[in-house]
Amino acid sequence: MGKALLDVLTGKTPDRRPVWLMRQAGRYLAEYRAVRQEAGSFLDLCYKPDLAAEVTLQPLRRYDFDASIVFADILVVPHAMGSDLKFVENEGPVLSLVRNMDEVNALSDAKGAWQFERVYETLGKVKAGLAPHVTLIGFCGAPWTVASYMIEGRGSDRAVALAAAAKAEPWFVRLVDRLVEISVSYLVGQVKAGAEVLQVFDSWAGDLPEALRGRWVHEPIARVVEGVRKAVPGVPVIVFGRGIGNGHAALARATHANAVSVEQNTRLSDVLNDLPSGVAVQGNLAPELLQDGGSAMLSGAEAICREVPMDRHIFNLGHGILQHTPPENVTALLEVIRRTDGRA
Ligand code: CP3
Numbered sequence: 001m002g003k004a005l006l007d008v009l010t011g012k013t014p015d016r017r018p019v020w021l022m023r024q025a026g027r028y029l030a031e032y033r034a035v036r037q038e039a040g041s042f043l044d045l046c047y048k049p050d051l052a053a054e055v056t057l058q059p060l061r062r063y064d065f066d067a068s069i070v071f072a073d074i075l076v077v078p079h080a081m082g083s084d085l086k087f088v089e090n091e092g093p094v095l096s097l098v099r100n101m102d103e104v105n106a107l108s109d110a111k112g113a114w115q116f117e118r119v120y121e122t123l124g125k126v127k128a129g130l131a132p133h134v135t136l137i138g139f140c141g142a143p144w145t146v147a148s149y150m151i152e153g154r155g156s157d158r159a160v161a162l163a164a165a166a167k168a169e170p171w172f173v174r175l176v177d178r179l180v181e182i183s184v185s186y187l188v189g190q191v192k193a194g195a196e197v198l199q200v201f202d203s204w205a206g207d208l209p210e211a212l213r214g215r216w217v218h219e220p221i222a223r224v225v226e227g228v229r230k231a232v233p234g235v236p237v238i239v240f241g242r243g244i245g246n247g248h249a250a251l252a253r254a255t256h257a258n259a260v261s262v263e264q265n266t267r268l269s270d271v272l273n274d275l276p277s278g279v280a281v282q283g284n285l286a287p288e289l290l291q292d293g294g295s296a297m298l299s300g301a302e303a304i305c306r307e308v309p310m311d312r313h314i315f316n317l318g319h320g321i322l323q324h325t326p327p328e329n330v331t332a333l334l335e336v337i338r339r340t341d342g343r344a
Helices: 004-009 030-039 042-046 049-062 076-080 101-105 114-129 143-152 159-166 170-192 210-231 245-255 268-274 287-292 294-307 327-341
Strands: 067-069 086-088 092-094 135-141 197-202 237-241 259-261 280-285 313-317
Touching: 004 197, 004 313, 030 042, 030 049, 042 049, 042 086, 049 067, 049 114, 049 327, 076 114, 076 143, 076 170, 101 170, 114 135, 114 170, 135 143, 135 170, 143 159, 143 170, 143 197, 143 210, 159 170, 159 210, 170 197, 170 210, 197 210, 210 237, 210 245, 237 245, 245 259, 245 268, 259 313, 268 280, 268 294, 280 287, 280 294, 287 294, 287 327, 294 313, 294 327
Parallel strands: 067 135, 135 197, 197 237, 237 259, 259 280, 280 313
Antiparallel strands: 086 092
């Protein structure tokens, strides 16, 4: 069997419809919760390569996915730049604030950061444990999303970051520039450590007014992709601009992505019709449908498979798996996707 995910991203016909799920390693799995407890905190888990590799591989033991995504977090980048990062139970990430030029300049360039080295080590360990048909994905957050966490100090809202973006405050411009540069070297490091595909998460792209999207979503991601491809020509990239509705094709064109990941309230066939030939769509079953399971999930998944051909589609969710998803629902989802393969 070939690598179905890589095939779709490089314009080849896959043996079957590739599928993986965002947050496929995580709290919905009992074996994850056990290792997470052993590690101490979520960040400790990210930075212990043996344990991080173990939780990366856990979902692959249960499910025949086509991809594995390294267990880490988009906030590893600000952490490597010297931000004081903590994950607070039932609240999420808390970081030190960056809101002026002095604070931007005080951040480290993250060269040789131990945080990055740990993620590279995890990638090497995961790669050694993967079946040959499974593609290894590395990732980072897009500059806008990561900057917004650094500016707000948490994920709650983006009011200060939005104002800084709207006015193109010099310190904001400089923060984005620094994130572009560091993201390039982090992603290149991930490819050297074994990642075969990269995904860039712009989880808060939909919060920017459309008029600012070119400058703060398209441009920084395009610079990241260009920088990475200068060092590792041809590496396939998936870009996730969450919440941008009918803007996915423009994002693909601006960034030269090989695929765009699409949130659940957007019609995949509409995105596909707008995309340049050879660019694929990823998505977009609602995580709530996977959590509830049953016939609504099955018909939702079937409808997606009927709507887009498997040589231009990567089955995924519209966002990450919800914590209370019963693991057997994932088994049922994979069964229905596999049943549609023969009919494609
Ligand atoms: O399986 C995978 O998808 C790989 C690992 C992964 C995680 N986070 C693990 C994680 C990936 C790719 C991410 C990306 C990430 N992290 C994003 C972009 C994708 C998205 O969700 O929009 C964002 C915005 C973050 C920041 C982040 N990390 C938040 C806001 C939170 C807290 C919310 C929550 O779900 O608890 C995290 C924590 C986090 N990252 C968990 C996991 C498995 C839960 C941690 C735990 O075990 O308590």
